[in-house]
Amino acid sequence: MLEKTGIATEQDLAGIMPPKERLAQGPVAVIECFQRIPCNPCYTACKRGAIQEFEDINDRPVIDVDKCNGCGICISNCPGLSIFVIDETYSDTEALVKIPYEFLPLPEEGTFITALDREGKAVCRAKVHKVLNSKAQDKTPVVSLIVPKEFSMVVRCFSIDDFYSDNTIICRCEEITLGQVRELIRKGYRSLDEIKRISRAGMGPCQGRTCRQLIMQEIAAATGVKMGEQRMSTFRPPAKPIKLGALLGGDDHE
């Protein structure tokens, strides 16, 4: 199959997956190199000797996962872009996937992208954690993505298309994106007030007149609690921005 499609099968992957116990300890390189070809830059790049010396240059790389600390130097050194670093200790529910990315434009850190699997199918949304593109990467930038843990071994590429509209700004005053609001809802913030207090959405000059409804819609979509049944945030007068002079009243001498 691999020879025909270029896509690794489950059988191929079974042979190279790091053990669960190792993944639980921290970042580790996963080398998805399945064909015998005369190529060994991964071995020469690894400063820790985690990638074993090649007896025959056509050999496939063998990694000692206990020596690997997930530094990621090998990612940019692999001409076939087949090395990834997976860090399943990033958070309780999320993993970090470091991907070599030789396309333009590069994504911006902190934005949301659509994560793709080995076949190029959209899998989930992911946040761009870091983009490394210094001399050390030698024009093979390394992009780290924050993905839900269950997709750490599925996500291997991404499209900067904002398929889920995560980069759409819904609080114009404080410039909070839909993705940021969704992230907060996933973290457990479940009411307009909570989201307002943690993100400042709704605390700018317009006082929530634009984003209030949109955030409540998003809470409704995520939790199933209808907008009418959600608690509104606290309203304080004035209902519209007015000049202080209007409140003062009286004549100029008072």
Place this chain on the structure above:
Amino acid sequence: MRIEEHPILSFKKGPKVRFTFDGKTYEGYEDEPIAAALHAAGVRTLGHSHKLGRPRGFYCAIGNCSSCLMVVNGEPNVRVCVEKLKDGMVVETQKGKGDLR
């Protein structure tokens, strides 16, 4: 651009007045919103967002969103979409959150 003819609405226009915007002289009709006069004159960027500096245009047009805050006759934070235009007004783009003098 202005709407001159409309099937149901009619527009009462005051006399033509002159005002300055960022040092340049513009013409508008008295008592129309300042933002309307600017829009008619082709000014599309009324301010910039504080955090990311993204351009802000004519958005809600009813005094709700505070996207169009400008300095008018030296007074900052004036919502030009609801402030009426008078002859000789000095309108300036506001940078940042505005200083009280």
